[in-house]
Amino acid sequence: MSLTTRERRLRWAGLLIAAGLLVQLATLSRLHPLAFVAFIAIACPLIGAGMVLVLVALVTPPGEDADGGSEKRASS
């Protein structure tokens, strides 16, 4: 099944957030200043970028396909 632009953005958002949370889990397992820095410098930006992408996806018209056209036009 082909995905619309919105769905692609949501997919990327989900992957970014999952990656960020995995980094968060990894950093929380170590009590070290570098773990704190990794959380701030890697996990937070990944999660933040994912959340911004979700918000961008939500304001994207649901039927718009990857080329910018409508889903109906793409399927015809």
Add this chain to the structure above:
Amino acid sequence: MSHVALLSLVFVGATIVLALVVALRADLTRTTGGTILAVVALVLLPALAADQGFTQHMEQAKTTTFCLSCHVMEPYGRSLYIDDPSFVPAVHFQNHLVPADQACFTCHTTYTMFGDYQAKLRGLRHLYVQYLGTVPNAADVRLYTPYNNRECLHCHDGMRTFEEAKAHHRTPTMPADIASNRLSCTSSNCHEFIHDVADLGDNTFWKPTPRP
């Protein structure tokens, strides 16, 4: 692992799984219910998980172990065990006048609205020096600003033994001078023995009884 840590681990794990479900089945979001799922799984839960992670990191960053994990801080950690009650940090640490597991942070944070965050920003600078700069000798480490009485008075203000101590009433204006930081607790020849890491070797050290 504490129950809270375990619970937060499960929460973050569940959030990861939900985020992956939405990522791998993005077509689910075509329905209204799917869109709500996406908002919950990709905005609300990650925001809560990240906030929880930040809080946990901030708490971990307050621990004595965390502060002493840099090599240059080791002598300061050792100074907490000096067997001499005139050494201010040692007497506070050994008698649990400060929480032993947050000994450094308790005295070296700034007791203002954003003091904890300012302390952590200073910590980031320490990290820069540790890994990218020139690490000074332990004895050459200095505070950025003179130690403010505010940090002492955060606990001692209103404390009976502090208020009634004759040493704190040598002059009529002394209590006010201490409160306003005009008369420093640490650099007015009153409580001058702090960490003294330069002469650490000359001291004897307290050995805590191993806990069963």
